[in-house]
Amino acid sequence: MGNLALEPLDRPDGMTTHEYAHRRLRQAIMVGSIRPGESLTIRGIAEAMESSPTPVREALRRLSSEGALRVLDNRRIMVPRMTADRFGELVSLRSVLEQHAARRAVPHITERRIDRLAEIDKAQDEAIRRKDNATALLLNQEFHRTLYSANPEQVIMPMVESIWLQLGPFLGIAMEHVAQLYFVDRHVEAIEALRKRDEDAVAAAIKADISEGIGGFERAAIENLLRLAGQSVT
Amino acid sequence: MGNLALEPLDRPDGMTTHEYAHRRLRQAIMVGSIRPGESLTIRGIAEAMESSPTPVREALRRLSSEGALRVLDNRRIMVPRMTADRFGELVSLRSVLEQHAARRAVPHITERRIDRLAEIDKAQDEAIRRKDNATALLLNQEFHRTLYSANPEQVIMPMVESIWLQLGPFLGIAMEHVAQLYFVDRHVEAIEALRKRDEDAVAAAIKADISEGIGGFERAAIENLLRLAGQSVT
DNA sequence: ATTTTCGAAATGTGATCACAAAAATAATTA
DNA sequence: TAATTATTTTTGTGATCACATTTCGAAAAT
Numbered sequence: 001m002g003n004l005a006l007e008p009l010d011r012p013d014g015m016t017t018h019e020y021a022h023r024r025l026r027q028a029i030m031v032g033s034i035r036p037g038e039s040l041t042i043r044g045i046a047e048a049m050e051s052s053p054t055p056v057r058e059a060l061r062r063l064s065s066e067g068a069l070r071v072l073d074n075r076r077i078m079v080p081r082m083t084a085d086r087f088g089e090l091v092s093l094r095s096v097l098e099q100h101a102a103r104r105a106v107p108h109i110t111e112r113r114i115d116r117l118a119e120i121d122k123a124q125d126e127a128i129r130r131k132d133n134a135t136a137l138l139l140n141q142e143f144h145r146t147l148y149s150a151n152p153e154q155v156i157m158p159m160v161e162s163i164w165l166q167l168g169p170f171l172g173i174a175m176e177h178v179a180q181l182y183f184v185d186r187h188v189e190a191i192e193a194l195r196k197r198d199e200d201a202v203a204a205a206i207k208a209d210i211s212e213g214i215g216g217f218e219r220a221a222i223e224n225l226l227r228l229a230g231q232s233v234t
Numbered sequence: 235m236g237n238l239a240l241e242p243l244d245r246p247d248g249m250t251t252h253e254y255a256h257r258r259l260r261q262a263i264m265v266g267s268i269r270p271g272e273s274l275t276i277r278g279i280a281e282a283m284e285s286s287p288t289p290v291r292e293a294l295r296r297l298s299s300e301g302a303l304r305v306l307d308n309r310r311i312m313v314p315r316m317t318a319d320r321f322g323e324l325v326s327l328r329s330v331l332e333q334h335a336a337r338r339a340v341p342h343i344t345e346r347r348i349d350r351l352a353e354i355d356k357a358q359d360e361a362i363r364r365k366d367n368a369t370a371l372l373l374n375q376e377f378h379r380t381l382y383s384a385n386p387e388q389v390i391m392p393m394v395e396s397i398w399l400q401l402g403p404f405l406g407i408a409m410e411h412v413a414q415l416y417f418v419d420r421h422v423e424a425i426e427a428l429r430k431r432d433e434d435a436v437a438a439a440i441k442a443d444i445s446e447g448i449g450g451f452e453r454a455a456i457e458n459l460l461r462l463a464g465q466s467v468t
Numbered sequence: 469a470t471t472t473t474c475g476a477a478a479t480g481t482g483a484t485c486a487c488a489a490a491a492a493t494a495a496t497t498a
Numbered sequence: 499t500a501a502t503t504a505t506t507t508t509t510g511t512g513a514t515c516a517c518a519t520t521t522c523g524a525a526a527a528t
Contacts, residue, residue: 017482052483054288061292065299067392075510089387096334100327153323158301159393286513309480
């Protein structure tokens with residue numbers, strides 16, 4: 001339960017307890033600091049963040065609806081185990097979803113936002129050079145989020161975040177067993193396409209970014225990683 | 235609050251109270267029996283289904299994470315208002331998502347399941363002939379759900395259901411103001427493509443089914459409907 | 469008649485408690 | 499020693515209560 005102490009996540013006042021619990025657990029799962037199969041207890045979490053079962057349960061319910069957690073028949077709650085099949089499904093869905101999100105963002109993009117994207121990308125390169133995987137990962141997410149949320153009607157972003165949430169635990173495993181995550185940078189390509197308002201090119205850049213990035217894991221490599229992490233690959 | 239009395243939804247034993255509340259509210263929203271803008275009170279719902287605030291709150295949290303409900307700054311919870319822009323966004327996402335879901339289902343489809351799809355389609359035609367919109371709607375959903383869930387790795391279905399949930403209230407409005415919903419039937423087309431295991435043809439059928447079905451609403455018609463229903467179209 | 473102010477009712481939130489089921493530990497038996 | 503049973507502890511669940519905020523309605527003032 002010590003993992004929860006990570007990333008204290010300052011709590012803005014006005015934020016409810018269940019919301020705070022949700023944010024904190026969400027973050028922990030997204031960066032993979034909770035191991036799949038590890039079962040979470042409501043009371044344990046409540047104690048760890050000095051609150052009571054009620055708001056924690058609400059947070060867990062939300063996370064289970066977001067696909068980040070799974071409730072077993074025993075009523076126990078855990079981070080879903082990853083399998084090679086599920087991984088493949090998640091990555092292909094991510095590709096389709098984010099290409100679409102990118103396309104729908106193009107008509108609403110502003111030069112200011114493109115500049116912001118360039119800054120984020122620069123910071124990410126910096127982090128990669130420093131071999132700071134965690135920061136690079138967060139900046140990568142921020143890049144994609146900033147792009148897609150140019151669209152004022154936000155129906156896609158929650159689903160994209162759900163995918164990230166489900167991929168998080170695997171990234172955690174990968175970061176433990178691989179010295180250096182391989183980061184591709186198709187972001188400059190995306191930025192150039194955005195300046196031209198070229199939907200197809202933007203989508204192509206996003207597709208490449210995903211398929212060469214997290215999608216680049218070979219099936220054998222995935223199964224090997226999962227085995228190493230003590231996950232049954234049934 | 236009387237809407238909640240609809241569709242009593244028998245409760246299998248072993249089902250928790252919050253789960254029951256979730257199912258019941260979900261159903262009510264999906265078929266559009268809760269009007270957008272109508273605010274839901276925790277105590278009111280709890281009383282209506284003879285339980286207490288705690289499990290109802292959990293159900294509402296889940297539904298808000300599923301995009302079915304929206305929590306305002308006032309902490310009040312309501313069914314999101316529909317706008318023409320949001321509607322367009324939802325429909326285009328639905329098309330992309332379901333085409334992908336269909337493709338990923340094809341490799342796992344069995345003849346038995348295709349037969350089941352044919353039966354569902356037949357029942358739906360029957361319902362349409364009877365002008366029983368509600369049943370036809372449910373059977374249509376069951377058709378799509380049965381198709382996509384041929385894939386054993388279920389990561390897409392929850393997102394598809396989330397879209398349906400968000401479109402639900404609009405369908406409710408449409409069914410109130412339009413005498414007869416116009417149902418297209420590209421299902422036989424999809425079934426034929428499935429028998430040949432032709433992914434492209436299946437995706438094309440789904441795309442047509444959606445674009446000619448709910449996607450067939452013209453923007454002007456949507457705005458008109460929303461105006462009729464007393465929704466501000468700002 | 470319209471607006472403002474004040475008080476009462478309603479509402480969201482979270483802590484606590486009681487209960488039942490499940491898990492873990494101890495005790496007993498083969 | 500290994501397996502089984504019994505007991506204790508832990509855990510999820512949901513009802514209830516107290517508190518703070520908001521909403522609503524009536525009374526008062528402009």
